Amino acid sequence: MEAAEVNIQPEDFDAGIEIRNLREASGTTGAVASFVGVVSDRNDGADIESLLLEHYPGMTEKSIVAIIAQAKQRWPLLAVKVIHRIGKLQRADQIVFVGVASRHRGAAFAACEYIMDFLKTQAPFWKKEKTSAGERWVDARSTDTEATARWK
């Protein structure tokens, strides 16, 4: 059975296993570019103790599948995997994995960054930070919106 391209899960992941699966999913791939996002220790001047990740079940998966489909139209991709964690995460925990296999390294890099950029601005996840000063919803960043604009 083919593994799903998108997993939304509370559990941690092993980037090494995901990269191996991407290499094997398509015979001999040439290139696998990947990205791992990690819970930062600081944001907007405050120390982060933990993070609560809320999402919109159903729409989350749907929006990431649509982003992957757009990436596949732009670049010749052999395999893609996206994992995003939800629920309570600690400082330094992994949050997100995006991996892309292609014959061409330029395509693998570009598609991996494209998927991350659109995931950041389109997939319905919301982070609530717990800092020493209390809890707060994380503000969306204009730099993330600008990051998607350059792909137009």
Next chain:
Amino acid sequence: MEAAEVNIQPEDFDAGIEIRNLREASGTTGAVASFVGVVSDRNDGADIESLLLEHYPGMTEKSIVAIIAQAKQRWPLLAVKVIHRIGKLQRADQIVFVGVASRHRGAAFAACEYIMDFLKTQAPFWKKEKTSAGERWVDARSTDTEATARWK
């Protein structure tokens, strides 16, 4: 003891362990972008059976260290790791790993691709392919030279 930033080795590597080391090398990193290159099954119209990777010991390490130093001048990087295999490799074997940790995902992606682009055109490695038609030295690609030109 701090691990070396550059390893030239006949042995295979585990991208998952390398990504974990990059995450841990700098406390909480925010972002780790990485690349794994794999021996292709075809090149210039011939099936590849295996690959022999020759290099210039000493200069190889020196040139990659210099490429990493250039990347660190351009982007705020927390940790970098490059592994390149040498000797005999089979189809679908891993050849190269480049991983970059940064607080900023844009910097991690850009520096990872920059290091790969310059490694391809500046680090003294040479591939000899064994195909059904015999052995041949791989020709340098003009697309790789063009890939470095855009960073000027």
Next chain:
Amino acid sequence: MLDVLFFASIRERLDSERLRCAAVRDVDALIESLSERGPDWATVLRAPNVIIAVNQEIVDSTHRLHANDQVAFFPPVTGG
């Protein structure tokens, strides 16, 4: 009936996660109807950065509604 969902800061400010309400013409009419529930509702749902999704696709407030549509209101996303 419509299935209406609220997420993140909007869910907290309205103290409501999900409700069902009678089908109306479009999202604007839904917001008008929801605004009767409390003084904050119009302010929160009309805030300029609120995102509206109908059946899990992003739309604007003039989007026409049909029976059994799922309508969601949420703030700008911050995943990844």
Next chain:
Amino acid sequence: MLDVLFFASIRERLDSERLRCAAVRDVDALIESLSERGPDWATVLRAPNVIIAVNQEIVDSTHRLHANDQVAFFPPVTGG
């Protein structure tokens, strides 16, 4: 003395991996001196895409040489 290295296709065409030879003024003079070793040497070492490194830094053929320099000749690189 100079330590002279040849890699990949150049090593194979010259059938030589490493040799020592007397110090000369610059890389051009070294190529001239090496060309006496066989009919192919000048052709191979003067090919337009040959890369020259002295003490593991890329240079051009006018680069001045000093005692104990390591000089390497190799084709365009194809790693990664």
